[in-house]
Amino acid sequence: MDKTLCQYHPTQPATWQCSPCQRHFGDCCIPLNADAPDDAPACPLCRSPLTFLGAANTAQPFWERLPQFFAYALQTGPLAFAALLALASLFMPRSLILWVALLSVATKYFHSVIEASSEGRREAPSLMEAFTGEGFSLFFKQMAVFLVALGALWLAADFDSEVVFWGMNIAIVLLLPASIIRLALSRELGAALSPDQVGEVIRAMGWRYLILCAFLFILWQSPGYVAWMLASGLPKVVLMPVATFLFGYFGVVMCSMMGYAVFQYQGALGFAIAEEGAQVGLPEQEWRRRRALADAEIRLKEGQSDGALETLAKALQRDPEDLRLNERYHQLLFGLGARERCLQHLTHYLPLVARQNPALAATALLNARQLQGDYLPDDALVCEQVATALLERHRVREALSLLRNLHQRFPDYPHIPRAYLLAARGFAEGLGQLDPARKLLAYIRARHPASPLLDQVAALEETLGRLEGVRR
Ligand SMILES: [Zn+2]
Ligand SMILES: [Zn+2]
Structure with missing residues (x-):
């Protein structure tokens, strides 16, 4: 099964689907609201509720x-479980009922590991889960499955043909994991023995199911081999609990692997579970902004530029001061060449x-100038702030045009000296024009003799004088 990707971001895996629109969306396109985590998100295009794909992709x-499967079985739950098996093998009396009870507890624990892993949980079930709740009948169902397998093998042995016998052996090795997974998920013997339902597990994984079987086969042999290697050195009284402990440990490793395989192929198996911690909701305000930005981007990529503008305009009605939304709206209007609307939006x-963000403001002004060559903001402070940013970007002429005749355009503006000092620097340092710079400084001295900036005026005049000396 190939991974499905976000329709609009081909590097992002899909996590949501809209059936009416036949579109897949990644988390990139569908931000979640932390304040309303139970609300199913709506399709950005048609507003119908989206289908969650879980961690399928x-x-x-x-x-x-x-390595994670081996680490998984090293948690306290599995270790306590393996230790319990080891102790039981040492001290438990030889009573059939007690052993059946122990094996049913073990079966229940193994199945709860498969179940927990299939739901993407990283924490292993505690030992208590082996003793509490329902599911003890699982042991008998599991035994029934094993008996059916043994029966099939016994029948195959009757044929007196090596080929039939080994064929049956291989078939059982290949079918058993899928059957165990089925039983763990549905807890029904019928499902575990149904060729259809077992086949569904195998079909969902495709040829990679063979990889799973290979790993499981190796793991299944491992405790035996380890015990065999230890056999020569250890007395039987020690060997028995060690072998049982290893059986418990490797059993949990195998079950966590089977469970995770189900988690990985959840999409093909027909259910959807998110990975722990994968879904993070945003605070309401941030969520609204991100959704508007994502929706606008999707509409734009669908070729619905009017829809994109509408989305942003609506979001701006709610949050008129949101810089990110305003910036995107401006970029979009400018990019689409919507001259009137763009100029109108620029006033806000x-x-x-x-x-x-003065640097961004400089870009916006240069955009505005492309739409209207003599564009001027109707606020003196804005002119001054944008001029400062433009000077930093060495756009001297554009900066100076914002400051030209500022005292006539805004007679009440209290920061004329500061603005003209800036303009004088622009002329002198940016354009190398000393005369206009000196005139501006003279204007400050004449009209604002009490300005606290006179020190800086004097310093700049001195610099101008020195520059002139160098030129002569
Ligand atoms: Zn996306
Ligand atoms: Zn839709």
């Missing part, structure tokens, strides 16, 4: 996670962006 393949956007 995001889960790491099980063959890349082998430019003061806002000049306050919060």
